[in-house]
Amino acid sequence: MKKLLALVITIFLAATLFISCKYNDDIYQDNNFSENDQSVNEGNTDLQVDISNLKSYDGQLLIYPTKIKEIPERPSNPELLPLVDPMHWYDIRFPGWVQDKINIPSSPADGAKGKKIYVIVTTEHPYWTAVGIGAKKVADAYGIDFRMLNPNGDILKQNQLIDYAIKDGADMIILAAIDKKEAVSQAIRINEEGIPLIFFNTLPESEALKYCLSWTGPDDWETFRMLARSLADELGKEGGVCYLRHTPVGGSPYYARNWAPITELREYAPDIKTLDSKDCDFDYDISKEIVIKWIDEYGEELKGIVCSDDSIQAIGAIDACKETGRNDIVIVASGNGKNGMDAVKKGDLFAITYQSAEADGALPIKVAADWLNGKKIDDIYYLSSNIITEENVDKYMPAQW
Numbered sequence: 001m002k003k004l005l006a007l008v009i010t011i012f013l014a015a016t017l018f019i020s021c022k023y024n025d026d027i028y029q030d031n032n033f034s035e036n037d038q039s040v041n042e043g044n045t046d047l048q049v050d051i052s053n054l055k056s057y058d059g060q061l062l063i064y065p066t067k068i069k070e071i072p073e074r075p076s077n078p079e080l081l082p083l084v085d086p087m088h089w090y091d092i093r094f095p096g097w098v099q100d101k102i103n104i105p106s107s108p109a110d111g112a113k114g115k116k117i118y119v120i121v122t123t124e125h126p127y128w129t130a131v132g133i134g135a136k137k138v139a140d141a142y143g144i145d146f147r148m149l150n151p152n153g154d155i156l157k158q159n160q161l162i163d164y165a166i167k168d169g170a171d172m173i174i175l176a177a178i179d180k181k182e183a184v185s186q187a188i189r190i191n192e193e194g195i196p197l198i199f200f201n202t203l204p205e206s207e208a209l210k211y212c213l214s215w216t217g218p219d220d221w222e223t224f225r226m227l228a229r230s231l232a233d234e235l236g237k238e239g240g241v242c243y244l245r246h247t248p249v250g251g252s253p254y255y256a257r258n259w260a261p262i263t264e265l266r267e268y269a270p271d272i273k274t275l276d277s278k279d280c281d282f283d284y285d286i287s288k289e290i291v292i293k294w295i296d297e298y299g300e301e302l303k304g305i306v307c308s309d310d311s312i313q314a315i316g317a318i319d320a321c322k323e324t325g326r327n328d329i330v331i332v333a334s335g336n337g338k339n340g341m342d343a344v345k346k347g348d349l350f351a352i353t354y355q356s357a358e359a360d361g362a363l364p365i366k367v368a369a370d371w372l373n374g375k376k377i378d379d380i381y382y383l384s385s386n387i388i389t390e391e392n393v394d395k396y397m398p399a400q401w
Contacts, residue, residue: 045143046369049369063366091206100210101212105195113142114143117368118147118165118174119146119364120158120176131361134362138362155179162189171372173197174198175197176201177204180203191211198367209379216367220253224257224306228306230350232265232269234350235269240275240298240303241265242294243262243306246258248279261306280313282309284315290316291316292320303329305317305330305331307333309335311335333349333352334355335353336352336353336355337399345390352387359383
C-alpha cells in the first residue's frame with residue numbers, strides 16, 4: 001500500500017512540475033492520419049508500407065514506438081546556475097524544444113517513393129556504417145532514393161557535402177551536425193534553398209532547430225543518468241569516480257556523457273565524489289595513460305570510471321586497470337558495439353548503454369517518409385534505450401557494429 005501511495009504521489013508531482021512534449025506513439029503506421037494532416041493521394045502506395053516487423057542485426061525491432069517525454073520548465077538564467085546543477089545544462093539538453101519554427105516548407109503530400117534524400121553524417125566509424133544500414137532498410141521499404149555522405153570529421157567537408165546535396169536537387173537533407181554552433185549556419189543555408197531538413201543523432205544549437213522539421217536521436221542525458229545510477233548501485237553509493245570525455249568539438253555527447261552522470265550522482269548518490277574528467281581524443285594509448293595516472297594519483301579512492309565510448313576508451317581503461325592490478329574498479333561506458341558487449345560478457349565492463357545504431361538511421365528516414373506523405377510529425381523523436389549488463393547482454397547480440 002505504501003509503494004502504491006508513493007507511486008501515485010510521484011505521478012502527481014511529475015504532472016505538476018513538468019510540461020508535456022507531445023510525441024507520435026504510432027511511428028510505424030502510415031494510415032493513421034489526424035484531421036489536421038494534409039490530404040494524401042488515395043493511390044499512394046506509401047500508405048500500405050508496414051515497417052513494424054523490420055529488425056536490426058541484433059534481433060531487436062528496428063524502430064520501437066516513441067514515448068512521451070516530459071520537458072521541465074526552463075529556469076530564467078540556467079547559465080548562472082552551478083555546473084553541478086542539472087538545470088545549468090538546460091539549453092544543451094533541451095535546445096529549442098518549445099519554440100516557433102521559421103520558414104518551414106510545406107509537405108508535397110505525394111509520398112516518399114522516388115524522393116532523393118541525402119543523409120550526411122559526421123565521421124568514419126563502424127557505428128555510422130550501421131546507421132547507414134538501418135536507414136537503407138526503411139528507405140528501401142518506401143522506395144526512397146537514399147544517399148549517405150561522410151565528411152570524416154571535417155566541418156569544412158561537411159559544409160561542402162551540404163552544398164553538393166543542394167546542387168544535386170535533394171528533396172530532403174538529414175544531417176548529423178559535427179558542431180552544434182556551425183549547425184545554425186548549416187540549417188539556414190539549407191532552409192534558404194527551400195529544402196526540408198531533419199537533424200539527427202547530435203543536438204545542435206537551439207537556433208538551428210528553428211529551421212528544421214524535426215530532430216531524432218538518442219537521449220544521451222537520460223541514458224547516462226540511468227548508467228550513473230547503475231554504477232552507483234554497484235559501488236554501494238560511495239567512492240571516487242573519473243570520466244573519460246567525448247571529443248570536445250562542440251557536439252552534444254561531450255556534455256551529456258560527462259555532466260549527466262556527474263549531476264545525477266550528486267543527487268542520487270551524494271557520497272560519490274567526482275575526482276577528475278579528461279579528454280582522450282578517442283585514442284587507446286592516451287586513454288590508457290590517463291587511467292594509469294588516475295590510479296597512481298587517487299589510489300584506493302578511485303572506485304569507478306565512466307567512458308564515453310565502449311571501444312577505444314573502454315579498452316584502454318580496462319587494460320590500464322589490469323596492468324596495475326586494479327580489477328576492483330567498476331567501469332561503465334556508452335554504446336554497445338562488439339568490443340563493449342564482449343567486455344561485458346567477460347566481466348571487464350560492468351555496464352554499457354543500449355543505443356541502436358541501425359535505429360538511429362532508420363528513425364529519421366521514417367519521419368521523413370511521414371512528412372512527405374503529408375502526415376503531421378512531431379518536433380522530437382527519441383530512440384529507445386536501456387542499460388546492458390552481464391545479465392541481459394545476450395539479448396542484444398550479435399552486435400550491430
